[in-house]
Amino acid sequence: DAMVIQNPRYQVTQFGKPVTLSCSQTLNHNVMYWYQQKSSQAPKLLFHYYDKDFNNEADTPDNFQSRRPNTSFCFLDIRSPGLGDAAMYLCATSSTLGHQPSGSPHTLDTQYFGPGTRLTVL
């Protein structure tokens, strides 16, 4: 089945040590998102890529960066993790009008989420 894959599912890093989380998708969707979800809170959008165009949310800290080397992969880099960055990080994809893969059963404009990576900062 086409899907959104996040590796690893659990990541432990040390305070201040850079960490990279990865996301891949087999849906051939043109939009990819990164959300942060802290314990008992709702997911919060950090940024998204619309094709190759990077869109940062206004309140996303500079400590968070992202790369999208191709359609299938997207990375979240945390340059100097703090204790407050411990959270679940969710990757999602969507397809906008004109980019819907032919024959795909998926619905335009809906987002498809991966299982998340739970980051622990020691």
Next chain:
Amino acid sequence: DAKTTQPNSMESNEEEPVHLPCNHSTISGTDYIHWYRQLPSQGPEYVIHGLTSNVNNRMASLAIAEDRKSSTLILHRATLRDAAVYYCILRETNFGNEKLTFGTGTRLTIIP
């Protein structure tokens, strides 16, 4: 994005219908009403969405008030697997603007 208001939690008995309400009194004419749910230890998943008319799919039904200021997600026969946090989200589908702004959601507990 316009805001939504949902009860923090609800309980329902297994195999009974569940009606999850959402208020969105400041909805604009172009806002779509989306519902997602998040099962424990998983990412959110799309449930259903609509604009003005009621909608049905294999997972649920969405009933939208005539003035569009409220909506109700209906699970026709709840199972234990439906225990999740349900998010009602307003989304303005602009080309290139695909944000989802999650509110606090409703935590649904299913009683066996």
